[in-house]
Amino acid sequence: MMVFSSPSSHRFLGSLLLPLLLLPADAALESRPPGPVVPRPRHVDGHTGLASATDKLTRALEGALAGDIEAGWPVENTSFSIGLVMHDQEDKAVPVWEYHHLAAGSTNGTQHISRDSQYLIGSISKVISDYILLLSGLDLDESIATFLPELAAEESRIAWGNITLRHLANQVAGIPPNYGFSEYYYLKEYFESLGFPHLGDSAYAQCGIIGLNGGCTREQFLRGMVESYPVTQPSERPVYSNIAFTLLMFAVEERTGKSYSELLETYFSGPLGLSNTVVSPGDDDKAVIPPVDNSWGSDYGINAPGGGLVSSLSDLSIFVHGILGRTVFDSDTAVREWLKPTSSTGSLYSLVGTPWEIYRTQDLTPDHPHVVDIYAKGGSAYGYQAQLAVLDEYGAGVVLLTAGSALASGPIYDAVLATLVPALDEIAREQAVDRGYAGMFIDGASCSPSSSSLASKDANGSVAFNITVVQDGDSLVLQGVERNGTDILASFQDIWSVTVGGFLAFKPSTARIFPVDIRSEDLISGLDGAKQRVIREDWRVEWDVALNGATDLPGAGLSAGNYLGWMLTDWMYYGSESIDRVVFVLDAESEEVVGLEIPYLRSGVLRPVKTL
Ligand SMILES: *[C@@H]1O[C@H](CO)[C@@H](O)[C@H](O)[C@H]1NC(C)=O
Ligand SMILES: *[C@@H]1O[C@H](CO)[C@@H](O)[C@H](O)[C@H]1NC(C)=O
Ligand SMILES: *[C@@H]1O[C@H](CO)[C@@H](O)[C@H](O)[C@H]1NC(C)=O
Ligand SMILES: *[C@@H]1O[C@H](CO)[C@@H](O)[C@H](O)[C@H]1NC(C)=O
Ligand SMILES: *[C@@H]1O[C@H](CO)[C@@H](O)[C@H](O)[C@H]1NC(C)=O
Ligand SMILES: *[C@@H]1O[C@H](CO)[C@@H](O)[C@H](O)[C@H]1NC(C)=O
Secondary structure, three states: OOOOOOHHHHHHHHHHHHHHHHOOOOOHHHOOOOOOOOOOOOOOOOOHHHHHHHHHHHHHHHHHHHOOOOOOOOHHHOEEEEEEEEOOOOOOOOOOEEEEEOOOOOOOEOOOOOOOOEEEEEOHHHHHHHHHHHHHOOOOOOEHHHHOHHHHOOOOOOOHHHOEHHHHHOOOOOOOOOOOOOOOHHHHHHHHHOOOOOOOHHHOOOOOOOOOOOOOOHHHHHHHHHHOOOOOOOOOOOOOOOHHHHHHHHHHHHHHOOOHHHHHHHHHHHHHOOOOOEEOOOOHHHEEOOOOOOOOOOOOHHHHHHHOEEEOHHHHHHHHHHHHOOOOOOOHHHHHHHOOOOEEOOOOOEEEOOOOEEEEEOOOOOOOOOOEEEEEEEEEEOOEEEEEEEEHHHOEEEEEEEEOOOOOHHHHHHHHHHHHHHHHHHHHHHHHHHOOOOEEEEOOOOOOOOOOOOOOOOOOOOOOEEEEEEEOOOOEEEEEEEEOOEEOHHHHHHHHHHOHHHOOOEEEEEEEEEEEEEEEEEEEEOOOOOEEEEEEEEEEEEEEEEEOOOOOOOOOOHHHHOOOHHHOOOOOEEOOEEOOEEEEEEEOOOOOEEEEEOHHHOOOOEEEOOOO
């Protein structure tokens, strides 16, 4: 069956879509575009679903602190602050839920722990340094050696001229993690007792070695960079590096003439209105200081950009709120771009960004399994552990700051995610129904005059529409699309077979719909004839597909896990309108659904049938 006229388009489509041949039946959410399944939950503060989750979490934490259940960390020595940040929280500095615990043994530092208490945040500093870099306007594709000509020395072991700011910011420069700090000089005798050779002090670097010498000056450090070995080639694989951030901030300092402290104030703390984020040392009176050995009060010197910042839950709440609201950069595109992976690891579930540690898990929402991307950054300083996580799909973030045992942050972080994320997922699904996304939508022409702005409305006015959207356990589903008594959805298997069917060995089954982050304001005639301000919100159909045919050849189904549905988005048109585009019409104030439009059918705005 030849539907396309041009043979070259055949070949193009064939090669593009061939891997789709083995897509599994009923893949549900294993094959879906990334991003939210339903719109982000809103106004979760005070929602009973969240309240019962936070109660459960609070009881678990209190049980652990009281010794009723195994905490997994020495509770008497560990203080912590937790916050759940939401995109629409009333006060951006005040998480919708927070929990603080001051360890019994914590006699130094603050005795009144709160969201404004200061902690060392370790490597979360890298997120802030990358943020400063991105705002600084430097060309990320320039070589670091352009800014620091010392690195271009003939004898350099590392090809610094080939390492760009972007490589450094993304942890793919292939350079060492540290300079000097990786030595355990103070354990020298222990190593020797294990059979390591005795070395004179001259075998060690001139600076940065605990127990041997002081912190590096800029000159010593750059000299050390010339002598350091590469770990791998640039852009080959992620290799975690603290010194990458020292180098990056040297470059920004070079270009702007500002010190790291000044950069922090100019680009971060100042514009965001943060009062607790500073280069260590912080304020002893506001500090959470654990009763175990710790590095509170340390001067991190040139290592500060990689791990030497102090911050608070309130400050990080403001920052995460700005990321979720896409306001931390001039353009929301820049924020979206920042939240993308830039390299992968040997694990299916771990990706790396700028400098995000991205964990993709299907285990967070057991009742509605789907991949959730967690854009996170961990941080460690001696006596401190921290976690910052952005769950963009839910418009949510988690900030966890701990002081004391290094054993505490892992279990607390997992407990927070495992308790709160399923609740947010449930609330989002429930709100999708409550806000009217699921329901029956019929021709509105009989009850309201057609708006002049609705050019697609069938001018003949005699066509009846009846569209049904339901929510199953996975997502919203377009269940019925009836035009003048004819079931349009039922035609899709045939439509596919006469159009793309020559190249695709599967057929569409369930028409799932997902929001795609396209919204625009409009004015339409309301049911009472008055003008109504609305938001048009684009969604796209993503078909579950069922495989035609079977094979006895080896490897059957091997490529089934490879999601390629994104290649078909917006593929087929009917009279200049994509047949996978559906548009929800929301009241601009309440954001309740007041209509649905199927542009390719020229449905006009169909009105929800009120269910009593
Ligand atoms: C906790 O601190 C106390 C002193 O306050 C100390 O005796 C104990 O060893 C510490 N426990 C751990 C597990 O660090
Ligand atoms: C570095 O870049 C130069 C110029 O592009 C190239 O000739 C050279 O092969 C590169 N060196 C390495 C080690 O990649
Ligand atoms: C409190 O700080 C002082 C001075 O730094 C130190 O000597 C002392 O050990 C600290 N106390 C605890 C319980 O950590
Ligand atoms: C209305 O009907 C006429 C005649 O059948 C047709 O030519 C025209 O395209 C229709 N208008 C719309 C908007 O469908
Ligand atoms: C829609 O159906 C009605 C009733 O069957 C019929 O009168 C009308 O002509 C149909 N409209 C179109 C555009 O097919
Ligand atoms: C619309 O379609 C649904 C499901 O197909 C049906 O139950 C309902 O009666 C229809 N409503 C109207 C007004 O046609």
